[in-house]
Amino acid sequence: MQALPSPDELDGLVAVTSRLRAGIESVVTGRPELVRVSLAVLLAEGHLLLEDVPGVGKTTLAKAIARSIDAPVGRIQFTPDLLPSDLTGVSIFRAQTHEFEFRPGPVFAHVVIGDEINRASPKTQSALLECMQEAQATVDGRTYPLPRPFLVVATQNPVEMEGTYPLPEAQRDRFMARLTVGYPSVDAEIAMLDQQETADPLERLRPGTDAAEVGRLIDVARRLYAAPGLKRYVVDLVAASRQDPGLRLGASPRAAIQLLRAAKALAAMGGRNHVLPDDVQELAVPVLAHRLLPSTESRLSGRATQDVVSDIVARTPVPSLDAPARVRRALG
Structure with missing residues (x-):
């Protein structure tokens, strides 16, 4: 069993994430x-899907996350004519050397921004599947590893909008969380107008960390303690989604793994070396809802999968956890 993070490691993680939050929130106002x-x-080494109507700041948030990390960034503007090779890269024959030379695509970066991912065809969308799940890309029979950390931040417009293709279920399942940006409050929108009246706040944003440090913090977050009762709680939530009459497709085992990893990362950002049910509850909707398919009755009644997940969380018994002695000692 891996050793728990030391207090110094947790303090370092909190300091870095606080710095990143402050920088990103200076660009994306009113959405802490x-x-x-x-x-x-x-920190959970997942991928993020941002969904909402145009103009609410999806791409701005994605750019702010990318700019906060001093690392190579790949940008992909998804369009109907985009090809899979435009993402992963191509092999070009060099007449001088009589050899093929691989030219990597934009996925070979630590942070990849995929703008309007549901504007591309399903074939091109699926080109990201291997990259997101296995951190590698296969081109012309050769497999190339992607850098670590590897984060895809994709934006999409609501499926009902003209010119969009819904993401396949397998593709959605690769995203750890789906977030809705939403409209800002009146005060936040006024602050945004003041911010952007003379300059773009993205231009003033400076990196708060680098890729190597992010990789170390990912390892720290994974070493947090999750009690057996908490793991059972995660499994109970996922299993309940498979039996809910409002759904025709429940959450996958991958969803349970990613929910626990995300909960560990959230707990680490709070300076704790163990996960609480509160961490799981806060992340249940963003991590689970986009993986589920509503039943016909739910669709006709206008009941969203987010509502179904909220109901499952509300009725699933919360375990009573007692931190073991080694966790209490680490906490001091």
Whole structure:
């Protein structure tokens, strides 16, 4: 069993994430919880899907996350004519050397921004599947590893909008969390107008960390303690989604793994070396809802999968956890 993170390691993680949050929130005003969950996805080594109508700041948030990390960034503007090779890269024959030379695509970066991912065809969308799940890309029969950490931040417009293709279930399942940006409050929108009246706040944003440090913090977050009762709680939530009459497709085992990882990252950002049910509850909707398919009755009644997950959380018994002695000692 891995050793728990030391107090110094947790303090370092909290300091870095606080710095990142402050920088991103200087660009994305009035949405602190959105930024907090986004950073939890980064520390959990997941991928993030931002969904909402145009103009509410999806791409701005994605750019702010990318700019906060001093690392190579790949940008993909998804369009109907985009090809899979435009993402992963191509092999070009060099007449001088009589050899093929691989030219990597934009996925070969630590942070990849996929703008309007549901504007591309399903074939191109699926080109990201291997990259997101296995951190590698296969081109012309050769497999190339992707850098670590590897984070895809994709944006999409609501499926009902013209010119969009719904993401396949397998593709949605690769995203650790889906977040809705939403409209800002009146005060936040006024502050945004003041901020952007003379300059773009993105231009003033400076990196708060680098890729190597993010990789170390990911390892720290994974070493947090999760009690057997808490793991059972995660499994109970996922299992309940498979039996809910409002759903025709429940959450996968991958969803349970990613929910626990995200909860560990959120707990680490709070300076704790163990996970609480509160961490799981806060992340249940963003981590589970986009993986589920509603039943016909739910669709006709206008009941969203987010509502179904909230109901499951409300009726699933919360375990009573007692931290073991080694966790109490680590806490001092």
